[in-house]
Amino acid sequence: MYIVPEAVIDGLLTRADSFQAVEAVFASMARGAARNFPVIREAIGHADALYGFKSGFDRESLALGLKSGGFWPGNAERGLTNHQSTIFLFDADTGQIKAVIGGNLLTALRTAAASAVSIHHLARPDAEVLGMIGAGHQSTFQMRAALEQRKFRRVVAWNREPSMLDRLAAVAEEVGVPFESVTLDRLGAEADVIVTILSSFAPVLMSAQVRPGTHIACMGTDTRGKQEVEPELLARARLFTDEVAQAVSIGECQHAVAQGLVSPEAITPLGAVIAGQQPGRQDETEITLFDGTGVGLQDLAVANAVLIKAIKNGSAIKLG
Numbered sequence: 445m446y447i448v449p450e451a452v453i454d455g456l457l458t459r460a461d462s463f464q465a466v467e468a469v470f471a472s473m474a475r476g477a478a479r480n481f482p483v484i485r486e487a488i489g490h491a492d493a494l495y496g497f498k499s500g501f502d503r504e505s506l507a508l509g510l511k512s513g514g515f516w517p518g519n520a521e522r523g524l525t526n527h528q529s530t531i532f533l534f535d536a537d538t539g540q541i542k543a544v545i546g547g548n549l550l551t552a553l554r555t556a557a558a559s560a561v562s563i564h565h566l567a568r569p570d571a572e573v574l575g576m577i578g579a580g581h582q583s584t585f586q587m588r589a590a591l592e593q594r595k596f597r598r599v600v601a602w603n604r605e606p607s608m609l610d611r612l613a614a615v616a617e618e619v620g621v622p623f624e625s626v627t628l629d630r631l632g633a634e635a636d637v638i639v640t641i642l643s644s645f646a647p648v649l650m651s652a653q654v655r656p657g658t659h660i661a662c663m664g665t666d667t668r669g670k671q672e673v674e675p676e677l678l679a680r681a682r683l684f685t686d687e688v689a690q691a692v693s694i695g696e697c698q699h700a701v702a703q704g705l706v707s708p709e710a711i712t713p714l715g716a717v718i719a720g721q722q723p724g725r726q727d728e729t730e731i732t733l734f735d736g737t738g739v740g741l742q743d744l745a746v747a748n749a750v751l752i753k754a755i756k757n758g759s760a761i762k763l764g
């Protein structure tokens with residue numbers, strides 16, 4: 445078996461590698477070849493931590509395994525990331541352990557890849573302005589991956605605490621794209637693509653602020669009760685997701701479904717668009733909305749890809 449420690453992963457997997465891995469597993473899910481198993485998430489009654497497992501199997505890539513980890517709110521004070529995760533891969537033919545792989549950076553990369561895949565398949569080809577809502581840890585990953593999907597000429601951004609936008613401004617400067625901190629009204633009026641990446645429990649972006657033709661990737665809502673946009677916006681949009689069961693229970697769709705504004709049958713798995721089973725955007729005035737809830741198969745897909753690279757360049761530690 446191999447160990448791929450967190451410290452060697454930076455620089456091993458490109459954004460293009462992550463994009464490819466996530467796009468492929470979404471399509472595999474749509475073909476019925478890949479399945480996520482029920483998620484376990486528990487408060488452990490120690491250190492205020494939430495701990496759990498996300499697991500699954502992809503018959504096409506033979507990625508079998510789980511991501512284990514969760515949220516330790518006191519970690520920041522210790523100089524550690526609050527979210528901690530480790531991915532375990534198993535041999536699909538024998539069940540033997542194949543690898544233990546650091547999951548922190550991979551989680552950020554696979555989450556950014558999901559919104560990028562949605563932009564690639566659903567945003568208008570002529571999209572020029574990217575709107576970013578949220579400026580936490582995950583936001584720079586989302587922005588870098590999004591910027592590679594269209595010829596964006598400008599970024600407009602909003603965050604509740606505007607000073608946090610400095611980290612996005614720095615990325616924009618590095619990439620060479622003009623950046624402006626704006627109100628939500630301006631953001632909705634100017635952006636062709638909007639990425640939301642908040643840990644909010646109330647809607648921040650309102651339906652009236654979004655114009656026809658926009659593609660929105662809602663990436664922050666991954667738990668019951670979280671919410672980033674007004675449910676009326678979902679009722680106006682064509683809806684896509686990674687997995688419908690998660691979208692209606694823990695994703696952005698949970699609120700619109702609970703209010704009877706949207707039926708689960710109206711939500712299309714993005715993989716079905718990738719696999720050519722369902723149409724994507726149908727005209728330039730449609731609002732498309734991707735509800736990215738985050739599935740275990742995404743983690744296994746990027747872990748598989750990084751393991752191959754780590755073995756090849758000698759950074760994977762071989763045991764036994």
Ligand code: NAD
Pocket residue numbers: 551555578579580581582583603604605608641642643644645646648663664665666670736737738739
């Ligand atoms: P973070 O704590 O670093 O940043 C949180 C962001 O949300 C900041 O921009 C903060 O200003 C904003 N925010 C917090 N409360 C708010 C409120 N009430 N109203 C408006 N804005 C508010 O978190 P992060 O690591 O950047 O993650 C952001 C979100 O993405 C979290 O909810 C996290 O659980 C989620 N996430 C989802 C996936 C997925 O696959 N979908 C993967 C990783 C993280």
